[in-house]
Amino acid sequence: MESAGNMPLAVSSYAGLHGLADDDKFLNLAWTIDEQAYLGIDLPALVAEELTREVSGGTPSISTYGVDDPYGEARLGPAVARFFGTPDGFSVTCGAGVNSLLYALAHLAHGGTTVVVGNVYPDLPVWIERLTAIRPVGIQLGQGGWPIADIEAAKARLVVLERPMLTATAASVEMVQDICSIVAKHGGIVLVDESYANYCPPSYSACTVSHAVTNLVVLRGLSKAYWLGGLRLGYCVASEPLTHQVRALVPPMLASSLSLTIGRRVLEQGDIGWPLRTRIETAKVEVIDRLAQVGLGKDAWTAPFLPYVAFSDRRDILGWLERCGILGKRQLFWDAGSATIMGCQRLSIPLAPHRLARFHKSIGSPERQNRRG
Template sequence: MSPDVRSDLDAIPAYIPGASVPGAVKLASNETTAGPLPSVATAIAEAAMGANRYPDITAGALVDRLADFLGVPAENVTAGCGSVALCQQLVQAVCAPGDEVIFGWRSFEAYPIIARIAHAVPVAIPNRGDGSLDLDAIAAAVTARTRLIFVCTPNNPTGPAVSRADLGKFLDRIPERVTVALDEAYYEYMRSDDPVNGVAEAMARPNVVSLRTFSKAYGLAGLRVGYLVGPVSLVVPVAKMVVPFSVSSLAQAAAIACLEAGDELRARTDAVVDERSRVRRSLLEMRHEVPDTQANFVWLPLGESATDFDSHCREHLVITRCFAGDGVRVSIGDPEENDQFLAAAREFVTRT
């Protein structure tokens, strides 16, 4: 006889990370190809000398620096072990068993997983044909059991971002008892005409929070640190759900150093945006369908051909992220890496 465990766990899918293959170009995980900025690497090395001590359980210095950086009170900010951990803390804070969590689909694949972990019911609303979130359909899906809505903008894995005007209309339709989480993991890559600033929305409305991360543009994916901004009535319960000491002292020091490197960061994200435009333009010239993207990746809605395309890229030593039967997401790498991917994509079109 074995110990009793939850009987529903078999129905919860495991999160599948992007693959790595020795010798291949990895464009599967939306990482930055460059390592941490030199000033950030120095801060990490210095923090490592104190790794024998527990980190500040509240990440107080980081929260204070974030508050100053964002222009908000520190009481409206909490840090976590990456924004995905904060997503899970948020579900645990606002949902009781049987409550509903709504999100677009396809979107960040952790949403249905963390909903089920908290005994909540995931409700996936199909995206529009161009890969953008269908905010009207999401708003129409709200029921008496709805407690939380995730709005991923720019949307992972499809790329389109919600406009500020459309978000405002959407939020006006959502009851204040329902929390809306703006998942802005790719915020730093947005260059749209009417961009959403989730922090501003979170400070203006009683039921909105913004989730951001240092994993993408800041290049700290391996250290796991992110933050949530919102009304105190949501920040406090979310903070209560944190695993103690989960934001390491190295992560806290690195994140603080990142916030000091504004010009360097902007140069890096500008370079990614330039490559993003070049890659998408090249794919469109090949007659691939590629939605407008405001993130550090492109999406190819290949449907049943997704697995074949992914396998073809692997044969050419390029690792992409395949969502079988739906599409393939390709991170933007260095120019040489992107050229290797484009060559593979071009040959796939010629072959088929």
């Protein structure tokens, strides 16, 4: 079995890509590049407004060393509470993107078993094994629903979930609460990675119940949907009793004062993702229908809200699409069945009309399917 030291992290999936933008040769669907235009506000204008205010005011955020707010809670916490409609009873701890929080909180696994439910983003399970020298236990998702009994039987120190999930139906908020209650019986913690949840309405988030349980940690960022990954701002919403444990692991002052200022303004706008959700679903139906016309429909799957279509790990699919002038990528994930890194082939949904038109033109007629081998 491959050791964790040799397992690749998610960022390695971008190595060797032709590029990160469309060009004359390729429509680049290896990642999303056109989603920001479908948000409910002009987000670049809002960011520009904040930057202008920063410069005209003598760069107060850039000049500030936030020792009075080392975890960013005073700056970002009120906006987070309003965004999710969550009362008191939780804490907000900020980091330099979600990845910094994943790495820091991998240390929560010390002292017991870690259970990973379903196939998830690979980095956290890999880091847990590297730090503890113990491989997490994977629990697969079957046709019969979520394996609550298996989670209870594991008596885990840490249970890792992802919401939403690329390859399966994620746990509902109510189910997250149930899992928290079960795990709390033996002192366990539930960690939910909601990096993808920016594509969902705020009510979808497990943050909405962080005050109602004692052992929940939810991680979110501003990269997906917002396209603000360069801010390097991630935040952890934790049940209040976990605040000390979380902050004992997350280094202080990871998030810059300027990033916190911009992030606060973004969250204060509320649910600006609703037009994007509508556009994703419309374009996704069109893309999946087109893939079915060329014989790829039976191979494709997708999850609600997410702007992706995934295929089983067959390189001939992406190879054929590349010959058509369409770039996808191999998406890595930690596989709950084998407890190791595996992959699937993924296309991002083209949202802009000219990119969607290029997708149709690149694939061509259904007869082209006969030549894809």
